[in-house]
Amino acid sequence: MNFEFFFNNLPELTITGLAFGAIYALIALGYTMVYGVLQLINFAHSEVFMYGTFATLWTVIALNAADANGIKLIAILIVALFASMALSALIALALERVAYRRLIERDAPRLIALISAIGASFVLAELMGLRDRIAGWFGLEDDLSEYVGKARINNSMAGTLEKPRFDVAGVAISSIDIIVIVAAIGMMVLLDQFVRRSRLGKGIRATAQDPETASLMGVNPTRTIQVTFLIGGLMAGVAAFLYMLKIDTTKYDVGFLLGVKAFTAAVLGGIGNLRGALLGGLVLGVAENWGQALFGGEWRDVIAFVLLVLILLVRPTGLLGESLGKARA
Amino acid sequence: MKNLGFRDKLTGLPKPVRILLWILLALFAYALPLLELPIISTPGVDFGGVLFTVTIYCLVALGLNIVVGYAGLLDLGYVGFYAIGAYTVGILTSFHANWPLLLAIPVAVVAAMVSGVILGAPTLRVRGDYLAIVTLGFGEIIRLTAVNLEWLGDARGIKNIAKPPNIGDEKSGLFEIPHLLWGNGTVLVDTEHPTKFLVFGYIDQVPYYWMGLTAVIIVLIADILIKSSRVGRAWEATREDEDAAELMGVPTFKFKLLAFSTGAFVGGLAGGLYASRQGFINPLSFLLLYSILFLAAVVVGGQGNRWGVLLGAILVAYLPQRFREFDDFRVLAFGAALVLLATLRPEGLIPPRRTVRAKQLEQELDELEQGTDEGEEAARV
Amino acid sequence: MSERILDVQSLTLKFGGLTALDDVSLHINEGEILGLIGPNGAGKTTCFNAITGVYGPTSGDILFQGKSIVGMKKHQITKQGIARTFQNIRLFPTMTALENVLVGADAQHSTGMLTALFRLPKHRREEKQGHDRAMELLRFMGIHRKADELAANLSYGDQRRLEIARAMATGPKLICLDEPAAGFNPAEKVELMDLIRKVRDQGFTVLLIEHDMRLVMGVTDRIVVLEFGRKIAEGSPSDIRDNPAVIAAYLGVDEEDAS
Structure with a gap:
């Protein structure tokens, strides 16, 4: 164990960890809300995120962000953010329609819905991974090579952005990390307020608590479920954009591991609980980064799962307990 | 409903006839790679090898069915037990010792079972969905540990894993069995490439298939015996209503742990056999994807029904091999098939007899209720 | 006949701030049919749940055949000889x-x-x-x-x-029936009453929660009345019928039904 490195770099490690954690948290929202309303592990949510990363990548390529700077670059990035949110939301809604609605309406066993989700996840990932071949059917693979090329390997937008670091009390902090953390927490606060105060949000909470009564009280269950998927998709889009700012690289199967981590974060915080997702994400991100420094990078993913198992054994309902419906302060 | 009629006919037969039918079916299964039937055989890949893979999937599906189908525990990390079985065999017969395979397999199986108890004892108390994610984590931990530890051969894996012992002479076995050769409308006996009974070599995969098939048959019989006993009932009661089962005197935790470790036992056996056939393992053979494929095999076929999960296993293992020419689109097609199956036939291809009967009755009741009020009364009484 | 098979002593059960059972003591003699009655929310089923191990009591003790069963697991209690049915059927x-x-x-x-x-x-x-x-x-x-x-x-x-x-x-030695006649028509209830007596005649002791007064009065040997988690009366069916506290608390609302 490398204690010296760990203690010398503790602040940096923590901040980078928080940045990762914030991204986990945003993805975790999608899992936690769908679980809260439907008691269903939306296994394909990771692909919703993955499509978002590609939306950012393609926007950056299409608008030639590599040559832009200043206001123009910021404008491009804002377009990229909206593109990510739009594509992710679209995929999430399509997912609900194709893979789940029939099962939800017939009240099928949850395990079946999980299988459907797993299938949908494969389809979505493979469609992205085979995009060169699919473009080839239409004879477009050359025209679109910037977008559909390198279908099964890493796609990078590195170098598009400068990522200045600045020093605070001798600690080198990446500006991107700060943006990621602030943006993610801002989104979470907005969402939390939305779910608490708005009509739609109350509908979601009511359905989470008692779907039957909620529907008797005039809450339209199908619509509520759609809104839940929509919000999860939008948040995954934001996560995808922030992820691309930080990591620059994506791939057709990038969703899987991130999805598993995000779900872990949701369970860690208490599934169905929005604030739990934030806390779980941040705890997971920091723990991973610390653990990586102590034990070595190759154990990074092991740490996440060990942490999960340990916390579930001590607090079976997660750190903050499960309560989308109750959503108490 | 058609297969119900078939099933009724089958159970209606006198017992000796039924046993004879089963024996014939088993013989046909053993002879399958020798017959080289034109439509079933896999072009481009060794048919014996494909069949061996099918038997491994069948084993895994039977084992996982105990956990998921009978006891209702969602396990997303089943590949972990499979890996423990395979690695134990790898370590004991090649990497750190020189044991014969027949000694290593029982140790591998026990190791998998013990790890099942160690994982299950703390986690089976948490709620079902959490169990899914904890087991998923377990599967990944096992794989990543194998990647990271030099003692386990890290990413390079383990080579030269022992083969099963030959019976008879190493060159020719006890005797040789010819294959069939299918021409245009003619069937020839191909004596050029016979299978040697029983030599576990590198080229001819048929003996491995026989080994795998034998294991499947043994596990299947054990499954039948256990399911129709106090243990099987306790599993089913726990799955249906844990609290009620507990209040009827079923120590549910003990039985869940038993299901979990029995599943692990079978998973370990499958892993051990796989390692021996392969002769070589590395962490890539134990990706999370396989846990999901295994689960898909169980659910697609009809969880809780052993014949259903066998069918599911055969489909999941065999179809991708049969249609290799569409290699790149395999996973895509598989995913689409899962979505279609789940949405169109949620109870699986062959649901348990009970589900079929329940559905049928429900339908009858519905029809009656659509009739007169008296009809409705009659349906109730 | 007078051997106590179950002895509930000062049983108190709290959920957070809510006191579901407050210092309830009751006993069942071997071979009798004891009725446990009370208005909705009086704590009858909670009492059942405490006896069968679903909830652990906050304080007090439950003795079965002279042995405390508090803290035992549900399936262990069942094996000791207490069995139950459920208000909402759980087959x-x-x-x-x-x-x-x-x-x-x-x-x-x-x-x-x-x-x-x-x-x-x-x-x-x-x-x-x-x-x-x-x-x-x-x-x-x-x-x-x-x-x-x-x-x-x-x-x-x-x-x-x-x-x-x-x-x-x-x-079991003691069998606890949680509103077994719920949803039955009068003819079926009569049939069930006979059945419960037959169960007792087979050598079982019966603890019966029931809403239907006629059924309770007709079949039980003794009755315990709960209200708001407290025991307010205990005695033979005829005692209970005339007990002013019971009439006030429970039957007063629905006197016709009680007669």
């Missing part, structure tokens, strides 16, 4: 009626994995014994013709009867 829906009863009978068995796998004599003996007992109970409840039906497909009344058969199969 194992995908299992047949016979199998449901067999699960109950299995409470007295100890066949494990290996015994079953190798079909050892113990397995055969227990299977036969369990099967015989289960069929006997199904016949006793009058539903033996439906032994191979799925529990989910039985009529409502048969499901209630099956629950009693399943509870009896666990081989």
Whole structure:
């Protein structure tokens, strides 16, 4: 164990960890809300995120962000953010329609819905991974090579952005990390307020608590479920954009591991609980980064799962307990 | 409903006839790679090898069915037990010792079972969905540990894993069995490439298939015996209503742990056999994807029904091999098939007899209720 | 007759700030039918749940045959000899009626994995014994013709009867029935009253929660009345009928029903 490195770099490690954690948290929202309303592990949510990363990548390529700077670059990035949110939301809604609605309406066993989700996840990932071949059917693979090329390997937008670091009390902090953390927490606060105060949000909470009564009280269950998927998709889009700012690289199967981590974060915080997702994400991100420094990078993913198992054994309902419906302060 | 009629006919037969039918079916299964039937055989890949893979999937599906189908525990990390079985065999017969395979397999199986108890004892108390994610984590931990530890051969894996012992002479076995050769409308006996009974070599995969098939048959019989006993009932009661089962005197935790470790036992056996056939393992053979494929095999076929999960296993293992020419689109097609199956036939291809009967009755009741009020009364009484 | 089979001593049960049971003491003599009554929310089912181990009491003790069962697991309590039915039917829906009863009978068995796998004599003996007992109970409840039906497909009344058969199969000394007549018509209730008496005549002690006063008065030996988690009266049916506290608290609202 490398204690010296760990203690010398503790602040940096923590901040980078928080940045990762914030991204986990945003993805975790999608899992936690769908679980809260439907008691269903939306296994394909990771692909919703993955499509978002590609939306950012393609926007950056299409608008030639590599040559832009200043206001123009910021404008491009804002377009990229909206593109990510739009594509992710679209995929999430399509997912609900194709893979789940029939099962939800017939009240099928949850395990079946999980299988459907797993299938949908494969389809979505493979469609992205085979995009060169699919473009080839239409004879477009050359025209679109910037977008559909390198279908099964890493796609990078590195170098598009400068990522200045600045020093605070001798600690080198990446500006991107700060943006990621602030943006993610801002989104979470907005969402939390939305779910608490708005009509739609109350509908979601009511359905989470008692779907039957909620529907008797005039809450339209199908619509509520759609809104839940929509919000999860939008948040995954934001996560995808922030992820691309930080990591620059994506791939057709990038969703899987991130999805598993995000779900872990949701369970860690208490599934169905929005604030739990934030806390779980941040705890997971920091723990991973610390653990990586102590034990070595190759154990990074092991740490996440060990942490999960340990916390579930001590607090079976997660750190903050499960309560989308109750959503108490 | 058609297969119900078939099933009724089958159970209606006198017992000796039924046993004879089963024996014939088993013989046909053993002879399958020798017959080289034109439509079933896999072009481009060794048919014996494909069949061996099918038997491994069948084993895994039977084992996982105990956990998921009978006891209702969602396990997303089943590949972990499979890996423990395979690695134990790898370590004991090649990497750190020189044991014969027949000694290593029982140790591998026990190791998998013990790890099942160690994982299950703390986690089976948490709620079902959490169990899914904890087991998923377990599967990944096992794989990543194998990647990271030099003692386990890290990413390079383990080579030269022992083969099963030959019976008879190493060159020719006890005797040789010819294959069939299918021409245009003619069937020839191909004596050029016979299978040697029983030599576990590198080229001819048929003996491995026989080994795998034998294991499947043994596990299947054990499954039948256990399911129709106090243990099987306790599993089913726990799955249906844990609290009620507990209040009827079923120590549910003990039985869940038993299901979990029995599943692990079978998973370990499958892993051990796989390692021996392969002769070589590395962490890539134990990706999370396989846990999901295994689960898909169980659910697609009809969880809780052993014949259903066998069918599911055969489909999941065999179809991708049969249609290799569409290699790149395999996973895509598989995913689409899962979505279609789940949405169109949620109870699986062959649901348990009970589900079929329940559905049928429900339908009858519905029809009656659509009739007169008296009809409705009659349906109730 | 006067041997106390169950002795609940100063049982208190709190959920957070809510006191569900407040210092309740009651006992059941061997071989009697004790009725536990009270208005909705009086704590009858909570009391049941405490006795069968679903909830751990906040304070107080529960003695079964002179031995404390507080802190025992649910299945251990069942094996001690307390069985129950549920207010809202909780059968194992995908299992047949016979199998449901067999699960109950299995409470007295100890066949494990290996015994079953190798079909050892113990397995055969227990299977036969369990099967015989289960069929006997199904016949006793009058539903033996439906032994191979799925529990989910039985009529409502048969499901209630099956629950009693399943509870009896666990081989209890005390059997707790939680509103067994709920949803029955008057004729069925009369039938059930006879049945409960027959259960007692077979040597079981019965604890009965019931809403229907006629049923309770007609079948029980003694009655305990709960209100707001406290015991307000105890005595023979005729005592209870004339007890002013009971009439005020419970029957006063619905006097016609009580007469």
